[in-house]
Amino acid sequence: MKLKYLGHSAFYIEAEGLKALIDPFLDGNPLAASKASDFTDVNFIFVTHGHGDHVGNAVEIAKRCGAAIICPTELAPFLAAQSVKTEGMQIGASFDFAFGKVKLTPALHGSTYVVNGKAEYAGLACGFLICAGGKKIYHAGDTALTMDMLLLAEEDIDAALLPIGGYYTMDAKDAARAAKFVDAGVAIPMHYDTFPVIRRNPEDFVRLCSENDVCAKILAAGGEIVL
Ligand code: NI
Ligand code: MN
Secondary structure, eight states, X not given: OEEEEEETTEEEEEETTEEEEESOOOTTOTTOSSOGGGOSOOOEEEOOSSSHHHHTTHHHHHHHHTOEEEEETTTHHHHHTTTOEEEEEOTTOEEEETTEEXXXXXXXXXXXXXXXXXXXXXXXXXXXXXXETTEEEXXXXXXXXXXXXXXXXXXXXXXXXXXXXXXXXXXXXXXXXXXXHHTOSEEEEESOSSSGGGOOOHXXXXXXXXXXXXXXXXXXXXXXXXX
């Protein structure tokens, strides 16, 4: 599996049968490594919750590519109303797609979706466990540290993508505790620097992880790893 960081919480994943984006906040993000128009053949888009910095350009890209958007159940109708295919799943539930299994994990966070300038309640926020090409990644979405993350240690996760920016999510200290809980092959920081309130040095996360005996790696926007 190839995993490319696009900035904020956005990633591109490529594996057998899968070309996917996660939380593709691209054109509205000056720090993003790609433009929405760069993506012409993705087949799935994962969206953790309804906030603009996660839905981002999902609808436009899904329409252009004919991709299905996998997201929490209550968010799905807002996106489906814009003529895109959705897979509205529930927290704790899993499904075997052609490329592999997807499970929605709990995320302790809110979710709204703006319709005609008004923020509508959009149900629960989630994280994702995504299996593809024989590998498994955990994208935590926006979340606080939770005890539930301890259960993920049994999942044999290859890479955990964790928010570290504070203010809206875990900070580096809690994210390092999360990384210890999840016990993935590598922990990768996300959701920092994009806005003034989440400007952080990701090296702090790496240092705190190493104190917890957890391997962490910073991906610059545009950087990629092969799992
Ligand atoms: Ni959010
Ligand atoms: Mn966010």
